[in-house]
Amino acid sequence: MNFFNVEKEIKSIKDQLHNSFDVVDRVLNLKDISVGFIYLKSFTDNLIFSTAIYQPISSYEGKLDFDVIKKLVQANDIKEIKKEEIVDNILKGGVVILTNNSNKILSVDIQKFNARAPSEPPTTPVIQGPREGFTEDIKTNIGLLRKRFYSADLVLKNLTVGKRTQTQIIIAYLDSVVDKRIVKEIEKKLKKIDIDGVVDSYYLIPFLIDRPNSLFKQVGNTEKPDIVCAKLLEGRVAIMVDNTPMVLTVPFVLLEELQNTNDYYTNYIYSTLLRFVRLIGSLFAILGPGIYIALQLFHYNILPLKYLITIADSTQQIPFTPFIEILFISLLFQILYEVSLRLPSYLGLATSIVGALILGDTGVKAGLISPPAVIVVAIAKIALYTIPEQSAQITVLQFIFLLIGASVGLLGIIGGSIYFIGYLNSIENYRTPYLAPFSPFILRDNKDGIVKVSLTSMKERPLSFETNNKRRQK
Amino acid sequence: MKNEQSINVWQTSIMLFLMIFANKVLLLPSLLYREANVEGTICYIILFLLEIGLITLFIYLKRKYPETSFHELIKAKLGTITLKVIYILFIIFFVCKLVLIYNITYIFFKDLIYKQDNSVIFLICFLPIINYLSFINFRAFGRTCQLFFPIILIIALFCVLLSFISVDSVPLLYQSNLSDIIITTLKHISSFGDVIFLFIFMDKIDYKKGDGKKLFSLVILAIILVVGTSVAFYYSYTYTSFMHPYAIFEVLGNIKDYGGLGRIDVIAVIFVMFLTYFQMAIYLKSYTKCFNVVFTKLNSIYALVSFDIGFILIVELLIRNLEKTIAYGESVLPYLSLISFFIVPICSIIFLIIKKKQNNKEKE
Numbered sequence: 015m016n017f018f019n020v021e022k023e024i025k026s027i028k029d030q031l032h033n034s035f036d037v038v039d040r041v042l043n044l045k046d047i048s049v050g051f052i053y054l055k056s057f058t059d060n061l062i063f064s065t066a067i068y069q070p071i072s073s074y075e076g077k078l079d080f081d082v083i084k085k086l087v088q089a090n091d092i093k094e095i096k097k098e099e100i101v102d103n104i105l106k107g108g109v110v111i112l113t114n115n116s117n118k119i120l121s122v123d124i125q126k127f128n129a130r131a132p133s134e135p136p137t138t139p140v141i142q143g144p145r146e147g148f149t150e151d152i153k154t155n156i157g158l159l160r161k162r163f164y165s166a167d168l169v170l171k172n173l174t175v176g177k178r179t180q181t182q183i184i185i186a187y188l189d190s191v192v193d194k195r196i197v198k199e200i201e202k203k204l205k206k207i208d209i210d211g212v213v214d215s216y217y218l219i220p221f222l223i224d225r226p227n228s229l230f231k232q233v234g235n236t237e238k239p240d241i242v243c244a245k246l247l248e249g250r251v252a253i254m255v256d257n258t259p260m261v262l263t264v265p266f267v268l269l270e271e272l273q274n275t276n277d278y279y280t281n282y283i284y285s286t287l288l289r290f291v292r293l294i295g296s297l298f299a300i301l302g303p304g305i306y307i308a309l310q311l312f313h314y315n316i317l318p319l320k321y322l323i324t325i326a327d328s329t330q331q332i333p334f335t336p337f338i339e340i341l342f343i344s345l346l347f348q349i350l351y352e353v354s355l356r357l358p359s360y361l362g363l364a365t366s367i368v369g370a371l372i373l374g375d376t377g378v379k380a381g382l383i384s385p386p387a388v389i390v391v392a393i394a395k396i397a398l399y400t401i402p403e404q405s406a407q408i409t410v411l412q413f414i415f416l417l418i419g420a421s422v423g424l425l426g427i428i429g430g431s432i433y434f435i436g437y438l439n440s441i442e443n444y445r446t447p448y449l450a451p452f453s454p455f456i457l458r459d460n461k462d463g464i465v466k467v468s469l470t471s472m473k474e475r476p477l478s479f480e481t482n483n484k485r486r487q488k
Numbered sequence: 489m490k491n492e493q494s495i496n497v498w499q500t501s502i503m504l505f506l507m508i509f510a511n512k513v514l515l516l517p518s519l520l521y522r523e524a525n526v527e528g529t530i531c532y533i534i535l536f537l538l539e540i541g542l543i544t545l546f547i548y549l550k551r552k553y554p555e556t557s558f559h560e561l562i563k564a565k566l567g568t569i570t571l572k573v574i575y576i577l578f579i580i581f582f583v584c585k586l587v588l589i590y591n592i593t594y595i596f597f598k599d600l601i602y603k604q605d606n607s608v609i610f611l612i613c614f615l616p617i618i619n620y621l622s623f624i625n626f627r628a629f630g631r632t633c634q635l636f637f638p639i640i641l642i643i644a645l646f647c648v649l650l651s652f653i654s655v656d657s658v659p660l661l662y663q664s665n666l667s668d669i670i671i672t673t674l675k676h677i678s679s680f681g682d683v684i685f686l687f688i689f690m691d692k693i694d695y696k697k698g699d700g701k702k703l704f705s706l707v708i709l710a711i712i713l714v715v716g717t718s719v720a721f722y723y724s725y726t727y728t729s730f731m732h733p734y735a736i737f738e739v740l741g742n743i744k745d746y747g748g749l750g751r752i753d754v755i756a757v758i759f760v761m762f763l764t765y766f767q768m769a770i771y772l773k774s775y776t777k778c779f780n781v782v783f784t785k786l787n788s789i790y791a792l793v794s795f796d797i798g799f800i801l802i803v804e805l806l807i808r809n810l811e812k813t814i815a816y817g818e819s820v821l822p823y824l825s826l827i828s829f830f831i832v833p834i835c836s837i838i839f840l841i842i843k844k845k846q847n848n849k850e851k852e
Contacts, residue, residue, distance in 0.1 A: 313601050316754045422609045425597060428761045429617040435635055436621050440628035453635035454496070 020050035020114050027052055027110070030101050037104075042071065046115075047078045052100075053109040059126035062089070063109055067122060080116035087111075091123035105180070129154060135237035135259065137402070143279035147237045148259040152182055155254050155261070158239040159186060167191070168246070173204055175218070179211035183218070184254040186242075191249045193480035196444050200251055200264065215255040215262050222253075222264060223443050229407055232443055234263035234270055241275060249481030265446035265479040268438065269463060271404050277466060285466045293464060295400030300411045302394040303340050304419030304427050306387075310336045312423035328384040337420035339383055343391040344416065346373065348409070450478035494692045495630030497699040501706040502637045503630065503770060507682035508539065508710035509644065510767035511589050514596060514760060516679050517718040517735035519814065524672040526722050527664040529715060531673040535680040536711045538829055543707060545836045546686045550695045552843045557691035559781045561839050574831060575778045578688070581824045582775040583795065586768055587802050588678070588821060590614065591813040593764045594803075596734055601757055611800065614768060619792050621769035622776050626692045629773065633766060643759045648713050650752065651720035651739035678821030681828025682767070687836075688774045733810070736760070 024039045031037050036056040042049040049071060053063065066088040071078070074086055084092065095103055100110050100119060107125025132154065134140070135147035148155045156170060171185040183204060187197055200222065207221050219233045220226035234250075236242060237259045242252045245263045253262040272292055277285035309317055310325065317325070332339060350369035354362040374392075377383040398408050411434070418426040441448035451459030459476050461467045473488070475481050495503075512532075520528030553561060562571040594610050602609065621629055664672075686693065721735040732738040737760075740753040772795065779791035 313754075315603065316601060316757075422613050423602065424758070425602075425610070425613045425761055428758065429613045429765060432632065432636065432762075432765050433617050433620055436624055436628060436632040439631040439635070440624045447631065449631065449635060453631035455498070455634060 017114055017117055018050075018112050020048045020112050023112055024050050024052055027100055027104070031104070040068065042068075044072075044078060048114040049078070049083065050112040051109055052104060052112075053124075054104060054107070057105075057107045057125060057127065058109060059124045062124045062126070066124070067109060067111070078113075080113050080118050080120070083111060083113065084120060087120070087122055089122045089124055093121055093123075095119050095121045102180070132158060138236065138238050138241070138275055140275050140279065143275060144238070144240045146239055148239060148254075148261055150257050150259055152184060152254055152256040155239075155259070156184060159242060159252075159254075162239060162243040163188075163246075171197075171201070173201070175204060175207050175209070176212040177208070177210055179213070181212040182256040183212070186246065186252040186254060188246050188249070191247070191475070191481055191483045192251060193249065193482055196251055196265065196480065199444060200253065204253075212255060214258045215253065215260045218253065218255065218262065222262070225441060228441065229410055230268075230438065230441065230448070231271070231404065231407065232266055232441065232448070234266040235260045236263065237261070238275060244278070247475075247486070249475050249479065249483070265444040266448075267446060267450050267478055268448055269451065271401050272464065273462070282466045282468050286464070289464050289466065292400045295397035296404065296408055299394050299397040299400070299408050301415055301427060301431070302397070303344065303390055303412060304415030304417075305424070306390045306419070307336055307340055307416060308419035308423040308427055311420060325384075325386055328386055331381045332384050333382070336387070337416075339387050340391060340416060340420075343377075343383055343387055344395075344413070347391060347395050444479065446479040451476070493625045493627045494694045495627055496694050497696070497702045499630035499634050500686070500693050500695075501703045502633045503685070503766075504543070504683060504703070505637070505706040505710040506633060506640070506763060506766045507685065507770060508536075508707060509714060510682060510763045511592060511679055512714050513717045513736040514734050515592055515814070516676065517721045518730055518733050519818075520672055520676060520718070521722060521729040523675065524664045524668050527669050528672065529718055529722070530669050531676065532715050532718055534669075534673050535677065536715075538677075539680055539683050540704075540707070540711075542681070542683050542828065542833065543686065543703065545833055546683070546690070547695070547700050547703065548840060549687075549836050550690060550693070551697075552840060553690075554695065555691065558687045558835075560691075562835060565839055565842055566835070572782055574827075574835070575782045577824075577827050577831065578684075578778040579775060579782065581684075581827045582771045582778065583798065583802075584821055584824055585678075585682075586771050586775070586799065588813065588817050589764060589768055589771070590799075590803055591816075593760060595810050595813060596737070596760065597757070600734070600737065601754070607804065611803075614765070615796055615799070617765060618769045618772045619796065621765075622773040623788060623792065626689060626773070629769065636762060636766070640759065640762050643755055643762075644713050647736055647740060647756050647759060648716045648720065651717060651724065651736070675818055675822060677825045677829065678817055681825050684828045684832060685770050685774045687832055688777050 020041055024041065028037055028039065034054075036054050038051075038053055038055045040051040042051070051063075051068065070086040070088060071083055074082070076082070084094075095110075097119060099121075103121040103123075104110055106123070107127075108121040108123045111120040111122065129151035130149050132146045132149055134145040138147075146158060148158060160168065167188050167190050169187055169189045173183045173185065174180050175183050185197065185200060185204070203221055204218065207218070209217070212218060215235065223232040225232065234245065236245075242261050242263065246252055250263050250265060253264070255262075272289055274288070274292075277288065310329075314322060314325075329336065329339075334342065346369065350365060353365050357365060374383075374388055378385055378388060394412060398405050398412070401408070415427060415430060418430045422429075435449070435453075438448050439453060447454060450456055451463055456477050458474055459478050461472050462476075470487075473486055474484050475486050477484070517528060520531050524531055549558075549561075559571055559575065562574060590610075594607065597610065598605055621632070717736055717739070721732075721739050722729050724739050725732050737753050737756045740756050772792075775795060776788050776791040779786070779794070780788065783790070
């Protein structure tokens with residue numbers, strides 16, 4: 015039988031790792047055995063290595079062989095691996111142990127890095143309800159999910175994607191609830207991915223949907239374990255990616271963007287009111303500036319006289335055309351937004367004050383922009399954040415409708431609305447209509463649509479997508 | 489087996505609602521009054537009965553041939569040449585209807601809210617949208633109609649109910665004799681027969697036993713609303729109805745600046761915009777389907793491109809004003825309406841008779 019030449023083997027492994035500076039090797043030459051250790055110092059816990067692996071072996075006084083070493087190592091995650099798996103295990107934070115009297119290889123996972131503790135995610139703050147958020151560590155994230163399901167029904171499937179990053183991906187679903195065809199479809203799509211690396215869960219989205227070039231979001235994403243838990247209970251599938259707190263959920267419908275975490279932890283009548291506000295807010299954000307410009311340029315004759323006089327009074331001194339005026343204010347806001355995102359918070363605040371108060375007020379006083387235009391754009395830009403997850407899409411649509419309104423008026427705005435609704439209706443991922451439960455109209459799913467009913471009335475899971483088990487409660 | 493791209497009966501009835509409403513509440517009431525006075529309403533009822541007959545025929549045909557398309561039936565029972573001839577007539581019919589609808593709405597919008605004679609604006613608005621809607625699959629289109637339907641229905645109810653506010657007198661009936669009514673009915677038959685699209689998309693409509701009630705519920709509602717609009721219009725303007733061309737707009741025009749909200753009649757304009765887009769899209773979808781049946785080797789892109797070129801030439805060169813449009817609608821189109829009210833029913837009845845004979849043979 016061929017046993018390892020420990021030193022020669024370690025050299026070969028180091029060569030495969032291109033002799034990186036953080037590769038550490040130790041050879042322990044004892045009476046009748048040589049034990050070799052190799053690991054990455056940047057990615058393993060040195061203290062655990064010394065106390066739980068190196069010390070017990072080096073101080074053992076009996077006869078050492080592979081099986082004794084295996085018993086001496088005081089760690090939870092110990093496994094025997096094949097020779098071709100050595101590099102992979104080292105790269106994932108394992109300590110590989112070789113001996114010269116055996117051809118077996120031991121890998122001990124003592125991976126360590128500074129992961130942040132679960133905290134409230136900045137993207138979805140809540141007034142009531144759990145404040146935990148996912149972190150960049152997939153093990154922590156799995157734990158956060160597991161502690162919400164003390165049931166074997168939660169299935170976690172492991173995959174690796176990315177030729178160079180070898181990123182760990184977990185597909186999570188409830189076995190008795192989910193439609194297995196969706197899981198198979200997701201697995202198939204993920205396994206087909208041939209990419210260098212997956213840096214964030216966003217990298218997977220284009221591969222999971224049928225229309226990757228679309229403006230519209232087609233996969234749900236959240237940083238909150240309670241949201242993922244609720245979606246799994248509805249029969250959806252969650253996809254967790256290592257190194258990112260963003261967990262993806264599919265199938266996704268547009269209605270999900272209208273729903274907010276707070277809706278489920280507060281009175282349902284109030285939630286309904288808030289959803290109406292969100293809907294009206296987002297519609298105003300998309301169509302408001304376009305309609306204003308269409309009325310001003312093409313259909314001023316349909317405005318009530320008093321309003322027409324007010325507008326005429328405030329715009330007659332403006333040197334720009336109404337379209338340029340609105341476009342200028344919109345772009346100014348967008349610039350301020352970009353700046354405030356990237357500046358430190360103390361400077362961001364100052365920029366907002368300069369932008370909103372000084373530039374706006376001075377612009378009006380200088381006669382460069384009119385007060386009605388500032389009001390319309392300001393309301394539209396604020397309304398944009400009634401659905402913050404869709405703010406990017408709404409911003410693009412706002413500019414499109416502004417252009418349509420300025421070019422062809424109200425007829426174009428109605429035509430544009432019909433076009434976009436037609437387009438959204440043609441999107442279908444995982445046999446789920448994107449605009450369900452509004453079109454097609456599914457009465458039962460509208461219990462959690464714009465109108466939200468009490469939890470006691472929501473006895474079934476959504477019908478918008480396929481599930482294995484329709485009943486939620488008796 | 490259920491067709492993946494098919495639409496359900498509610499979506500079908502919504503499309504029927506849109507088609508029944510579409511071009512019947514704008515110019516038609518005024519034109520009917522001009523020739524048949526208040527009895528124009530009777531013309532409406534006669535023509536709607538014909539449309540109900542067509543829908544009933546469709547239901548019978550769908551029951552007997554649930555999975556078969558209309559063109560497959562014609563091909564199988566009457567031969568390929570007959571199929572091509574009938575479908576070429578369909579193509580001409582749909583193009584002519586599209587031209588008529590476009591012109592009516594173009595003149596309406598140009599006069600009332602755009603105040604400028606720039607047809608490019610209207611072509612830019614209509615053509616890309618209806619091209620896109622006829623390009624997407626039938627199911628997505630059905631869902632789009634479904635999503636907009638509540639808005640359209642609310643506006644329709646609002647317009648019709650509010651239009652009765654302006655009623656100030658009840659004109660006398662029996663001003664026209666029977667022959668006037670019949671001649672007017674035949675003259676304006678081209679404004680009806682819009683339900684013909686049901687036959688074109690026969691294989692893409694899911695129909696189960698008992699769905700007839702669902703299908704007729706919105707049809708009846710649409711008919712009531714259309715007749716209601718014309719009645720409100722005649723009762724609002726009585727003897728000067730013929731001087732007011734745009735019925736639904738005019739009845740709301742009587743209550744301008746309602747509650748300081750501005751001109752209420754703008755709601756009718758928005759209503760007409762929605763209806764025009766959907767009606768034109770349904771016609772263009774039907775045209776595309778017929779084109780693909782006639783020219784089997786050419787795909788939908790060819791159908792749409794050929795339509796766009798032909799359409800721009802016709803509307804830009806031939807018809808640009810209200811008088812020409814009315815003349816066109818009253819002279820050319822009534823003959824083409826024979827397709828809706830003559831050829832399609834005859835074909836359907838032939839198929840039903842054949843099916844009955846087959847069933848009898850099988851029983852024997």
